Amino acid sequence: MNQGVKIATIGGGSSYTPELMEGFIKRYEELPISEIWLVDIEAGKEKLAIVGAMAQRMWDASPYDVKIHLTLDREAALKDADFVTTQFRVGLLEARIKDERIPAYYGMLGQETNGPGGIFKALRTVPIILEIVEDMKRLCPDAWLINFANPSGMVTEAIVRYGKWEKVIGLCNVPVMATMIEPALIGKNPDELIYKFAGLNHFHWHKVADNHGNDVTMDIIEKMYEEDNGLPKNIFDIPFYHEQLEQMKMIPCGYHRYYYRQEEMLEHALEEYQTIGTRAQQVKQTETELFELYKDPALNYKPEQLQQRGGAYYSDAACETIASIYANKNTQLVVSTKNDGAVPDLPADCVVEVTAYVGGQGARNVAFGTLPTAERGWLQVMKAMELLTIEAAVTGDYNTVLQAFTINPLIPSGKTAKRVMDELFIAHKEYLPNFKATIEKLMAEGIEVQDQVASHLDLIEV
Amino acid sequence: MNQGVKIATIGGGSSYTPELMEGFIKRYEELPISEIWLVDIEAGKEKLAIVGAMAQRMWDASPYDVKIHLTLDREAALKDADFVTTQFRVGLLEARIKDERIPAYYGMLGQETNGPGGIFKALRTVPIILEIVEDMKRLCPDAWLINFANPSGMVTEAIVRYGKWEKVIGLCNVPVMATMIEPALIGKNPDELIYKFAGLNHFHWHKVADNHGNDVTMDIIEKMYEEDNGLPKNIFDIPFYHEQLEQMKMIPCGYHRYYYRQEEMLEHALEEYQTIGTRAQQVKQTETELFELYKDPALNYKPEQLQQRGGAYYSDAACETIASIYANKNTQLVVSTKNDGAVPDLPADCVVEVTAYVGGQGARNVAFGTLPTAERGWLQVMKAMELLTIEAAVTGDYNTVLQAFTINPLIPSGKTAKRVMDELFIAHKEYLPNFKATIEKLMAEGIEVQDQVASHLDLIEV
């Protein structure tokens, strides 16, 4: 690597950037950064300026001399970078709002990672990430790509499968949360427990042992169901069925509630949709507030409010990953990475999310062994759904998207699902150039997009 | 084999029995039957007497001297049998009516083969079939078991996996229907087309070629969508999405409409539920009429009305299977059988439904090759659902049933699903001895079974 480390952050105008800066400052001794390039697109120019100034203030307040470069020129940012991080959002929060509101109008979950929303997010994001990979091949062929553009698992799979780029690690803060919250439930410190995760992004399970190797998974599960367990009340407000976890003998991730308590999660989403707005709308409000804060020329540290943004620990995971690769630290992390057999129920060449020791070679996955019947079956259908989505993103084939919708367990198949899909195509037309012909055909059919709040919703509500 | 062939039919009092007799009479020259034992339980005694007399009249009207034995003594029937056929229905149609009506009350599909109804049908049936297998080990260890007790695929899997009995073939009339109807669509005779099926019972796909080996699957699909294709109007009244079949390049089975057009199938089921009654109720009406006909001492041939019963060709498939084994005929049939690699996306030791050449050794499965992504994923989750159901039937574990419900793509998970499940447990309590403790607990909770027509249903309807 060159003198100091060069970081390029695609989507640098994101509200997360200060968290990323905090993480880098904290790790400067082991990760001697010399320059950080924040790159964004024309539409994000203003936010980039605000957050970029804020980032520079944070470094200036630190003992370290690091220069923040702000640019709309991706090539300049990538040139000779050592690490590229991706946190961009094609179509910004506006697009995610549509991902959630159009399904909601029809009484359906939008679910921005694995549901209809997640499928369209992938369709928008995959072509861009593959462009970035092509740039990297030219401009920084030795760099590591640290992805936290969502849906993180599918994006990482696209990078490996279609981009043919293996120096990539996909990140998510969900596993970090579990490992931070659970130990306290059974009176332990995080370093007294041994974790083993397996599955896909937002669709994984884990087992926990104490440091003598005794399985304590069921102990943690029991504590989850106790009244005064000290957990933030909203975290388990729609609990898993105890009977199901007893059979499973593993802990599912929070997103599994969409699959294991589909009915209640749908009710909850529709209630928000009709009252305080969908999750994306709430996040947008928070973001607006955050950017107001960032404008304050006196603010030179990560504000408390960012924590509530939803992606807590996300950037921390990114910084730790980068430092672990740079300093060959062999840190245990949970990452999206090429399987290589770690989850033997899936092909060795697909991307999974597993516990890995991260060091100079990237992720060294911990082999999990075969999953029990129920989880194996569901994992296999979810991976198929992911592969169809990614393939469609590359080929622009409408029928393949229809197949992804059909096999997605969150989407009841039929005319409403197809209608939702068609509206999403039209709603996102400027971000789906590969589907140009399809979308023109749909528009010619006179399909209207319903992203207002449905007045007929009390009829829909289950 | 002994002098003449001995057939034992468990559930001999079924309305299908005359069709079975017709099939045997037609094939007597290649399958020289000497005796047929129709066995049933106390509750089916009367129907056994009626249908048994009718069966004897059919043989008496034939040139062949075959004796029908009617008995409630299963052991006597099995003793030295060459072929055992199973067509029993634990709890009779009354149980199936509950399988359909309880979910319908909550606005959910009952689906008596792969849905909630099918799961409970398997829970009731698997323990009985395993008892029969144990009897066979003692009484007719060289016999072949030809199963068409439903859900046929799960029952066959239980026989192989838990019964450790390999001389079994599971049957279904669905593939037969496809091979009879489709050729005419493209102006061919059945023997001019080459079929290859793969999947699970009520969950398979097929490809078709002409006898020069040219794939004609898409030609048939196109014809399915033409206005005047000559098909009975009800068969494709809820068609698959053309776009989906284009991507698939295979023809799904009729039951796939539950998965590919879940919304419409649910609407249709709820409409019937509130008007003419669920499918089981309709079948019960037909059965009552059939038994009235069977009482006529002048009737000595299969009446036309049986054809409309729904299981057309079922018994024909059974007779052809038996004759093919007996005479080593190498007939092409679609059967449930141990995979052995024919569907490489599933383990070699599980049961699949595939094209096979049936002869003296049973089924010689045609290797289908790997399935495309979408079908592979769904097949894997469905097989997991089946395995969980069968395991639960054997162990009596409530939690495992909950897992089967949860991963079943036809069942939206959550409180309503659990409620439906709990009511089904109580409704079938006399047929689920392995779940005695569970059911007592549920009853103690005061759960009431809702199998009346729901007065609140206009609220539920989607």
Place this chain on the structure above:
Amino acid sequence: MNQGVKIATIGGGSSYTPELMEGFIKRYEELPISEIWLVDIEAGKEKLAIVGAMAQRMWDASPYDVKIHLTLDREAALKDADFVTTQFRVGLLEARIKDERIPAYYGMLGQETNGPGGIFKALRTVPIILEIVEDMKRLCPDAWLINFANPSGMVTEAIVRYGKWEKVIGLCNVPVMATMIEPALIGKNPDELIYKFAGLNHFHWHKVADNHGNDVTMDIIEKMYEEDNGLPKNIFDIPFYHEQLEQMKMIPCGYHRYYYRQEEMLEHALEEYQTIGTRAQQVKQTETELFELYKDPALNYKPEQLQQRGGAYYSDAACETIASIYANKNTQLVVSTKNDGAVPDLPADCVVEVTAYVGGQGARNVAFGTLPTAERGWLQVMKAMELLTIEAAVTGDYNTVLQAFTINPLIPSGKTAKRVMDELFIAHKEYLPNFKATIEKLMAEGIEVQDQVASHLDLIEV
């Protein structure tokens, strides 16, 4: 297909051609051939003329009007062909003689199909077959390729894997022999037994059942070891260990003696090498005699002597395969074909040799199920050896050939093996254009080819 069937035979000057003609004449009613093109290369011109005239005489003596075309122009022969058969031998028998004699000089088995000789035969043959496939794509894209150029399994694998041509069936007479000889051992006719083969070309096993489905494999094995079993004495003159077959409960093919009785087979080969000449030398003598016979303008039928040529039934298998495809006969044959799961211990996309029903769509493989431990292990290493050889044939990589030699269980690794390999490269230099640089380097090292009889052999003999 066009009016009458057009057959193109690459390597038409082979001594087998009359057998092929006999097979076609016998099947004319179901396979109405209109023209046969025999194509060969300049070096085979004279033999082509002799055997071509003989072939025309055979048809003229038949009731059918079929024209034999002789040509050195492969394109003309392939143009609009319905079936292409390949029976060519790159470098003729002279090359095979070197394949056998160079290893023998060093006390090693040549083994022209799976040993060092077979590896070099594949290296010479694969590039040519891939050229033919490219021609077929242009000139007869709907034709079937029926390959019996050896090593038949590797050549077929190359056609599917690198040629991307799926309408191919690879043939071998070894399984035919087994099904003709074995029934008599237990007093049965061939049509009273049910065969199931699995493995690779010259490396497969089979199980046998009677037509009631009872396994009779061990009965046949027992008879093989009886003194007066009526078998030609030379067939089992080096028998398998009875103990091994007891454990296996399957019948290996004759070529397995090279693997199961390596020591004795080597002794036998070396003895022939020093006395009557290697197998190829013997065959060459027979061929010379055959061509003398063929010259006789009165000979218009297959002479008896051809039977002893070694490939008995080979051409019969080819004709039966072609007729079965043409008339969609669903004949049971043992063929090299894409696995598709039939042998679940190998990848679904590689070529295996299995029982299949051959009809309009080509081979419909019978799923064999998993193999026992010993056979599974060996099958997997042999398939790896085949894949390395084929890859090397395409890439021209010397090191990959060295790996194929090293893992081949017939070749003791080390300096002698490498020397044999290097000499074989030089000996076949004109037929290995992909290895031009390698061979020049070896020649520059002054390596001399030892294909004379070794005077030092009593030192070598084990």
Place this chain on the structure above:
Amino acid sequence: MNQGVKIATIGGGSSYTPELMEGFIKRYEELPISEIWLVDIEAGKEKLAIVGAMAQRMWDASPYDVKIHLTLDREAALKDADFVTTQFRVGLLEARIKDERIPAYYGMLGQETNGPGGIFKALRTVPIILEIVEDMKRLCPDAWLINFANPSGMVTEAIVRYGKWEKVIGLCNVPVMATMIEPALIGKNPDELIYKFAGLNHFHWHKVADNHGNDVTMDIIEKMYEEDNGLPKNIFDIPFYHEQLEQMKMIPCGYHRYYYRQEEMLEHALEEYQTIGTRAQQVKQTETELFELYKDPALNYKPEQLQQRGGAYYSDAACETIASIYANKNTQLVVSTKNDGAVPDLPADCVVEVTAYVGGQGARNVAFGTLPTAERGWLQVMKAMELLTIEAAVTGDYNTVLQAFTINPLIPSGKTAKRVMDELFIAHKEYLPNFKATIEKLMAEGIEVQDQVASHLDLIEV
């Protein structure tokens, strides 16, 4: 775990014991041992006394108060043990001498781990280790079993597969050696390189990267072939073919020379056999000398000569493994352990030898990913050979041993191999009770064991 750690060492009279003691003393601060039980059998009583006294002297010379218990009562030793280490040798070095000399008499490699010798070593050892596991289930059900009884991989597989005991780690010093020697070749310290191993015991490959993740495997390979690379001259005196390693792009283990240079390794073994004695004879001499040293009441440290014993680092690996489990250290080690997908070319439930992070839960295997064609094929046949050997050890089936011999790539199949096998059965008759009937039958045939030096050997030599 109880107050202090209790270690039980089966085969405590081994000459390795002082090394084990040294390792424990060095790690006392992290592994606070309170008692060590050295257990041996009657035949080893004298050696146990000598080495036991020596062990006690070593602890007495340390700052720690640890009591050595010497016993012939295995149950007393196992009772409440925290760690059980196994280093016993059924039949002592005398048995290994026969394993080597009988094959050598017939010009065949004995190879005490994977060759004929290794097969018989496993046949002797597996039944004993399964007895120990049964004892552990009763006496110390929470203990970890650290096996370094050879053949370590097969013994570990037997413990997991037949003993159903998962808390086991199998060890070998071969990978340790590689990681100690190789870094210096390219001017690095061991902690600057990242290793990834995959395969089976004495049959694995590895890849190496620097701590920036750059693959340096080929750099190390190049240095191995340089004249003045500083390596002990005997280590690479029979080098691998450079061309082979170029194709492999991995480094094989030293034992691979038996497979990749079989001819030269056989020559070397036969030369030793005829001159200085086989490896076991040499080791026996060293052992005799070591025990002479151990008798010295002044000796209270591991003598230099032990280093040359051949198993250098073996005990160090064992002590580090135990300390890592006890203190949840997550140390990178190469161990035999249940695959769980780490080597996706082998079943997830078999034992492999891979890089793992060892901590409180035992081994967390690093997923290696699929192997290249050549290595995959050979790995699969070797695992099959192992499984057959272990199965035979449990069932006592002669025919299964014959199959293991036949598929073993080190053994040329045929009459000599079978003769060697039969003699080995007789030679080890007292240690093979499961094969009693077989051996009596062989003895009745008058087979004589040839373990003297063959006078006819100049005839054999290749």
